[in-house]
Amino acid sequence: MTLYTGPVEDRIKLVFKILSVNKDNVVHYQDVECLLQYILIFSKKKKVDLVKGIIDDFFGKKKVLNEDEFINRTIKKNAGIFLIIMSIINEYKT
Numbered sequence: 001m002t003l004y005t006g007p008v009e010d011r012i013k014l015v016f017k018i019l020s021v022n023k024d025n026v027v028h029y030q031d032v033e034c035l036l037q038y039i040l041i042f043s044k045k046k047k048v049d050l051v052k053g054i055i056d057d058f059f060g061k062k063k064v065l066n067e068d069e070f071i072n073r074t075i076k077k078n079a080g081i082f083l084i085i086m087s088i089i090n091e092y093k094t
Contacts, residue, residue, distance in 0.1 A: 009071060015085045016070045027070055029055060029063045032081060039088055054080040 021031040036051045058078045059065065065073065074082045 008075075011086065012071050012074045012082055013067065015074075015082050016067050018085060019070075019081070026064045026066050029059050032059075036081065036084060039084065054078070054084070 016027060019027045019032055019035065021028070021035070033051065033055050036055065040051060058073055058081055062069075
């Protein structure tokens with residue numbers, strides 16, 4: 001099993017761990033917003049305004065999500081954040 005052939009839930013958990021900047025087992029709206037904007041600017045994909053819409057839709061009224069909430073929302077509501085991170089990982093794989 002690898003990052004690309006393993007269960008999707010394992011990949012979502014990896015993205016959650018990447019986004020849990022403080023390693024406190026939660027993902028904060030502001031951390032995700034900052035990281036995704038930086039990634040898009042750094043990769044010259046000037047769609048920073050799109051990031052806010054994706055994050056707003058994903059988080060809803062919450063500002064913090066635990067791992068279970070993150071997985072559930074990724075699978076059932078909006079995989080945008082997951083797909084952005086996975087595309088960056090794929091872009092820079094060796």
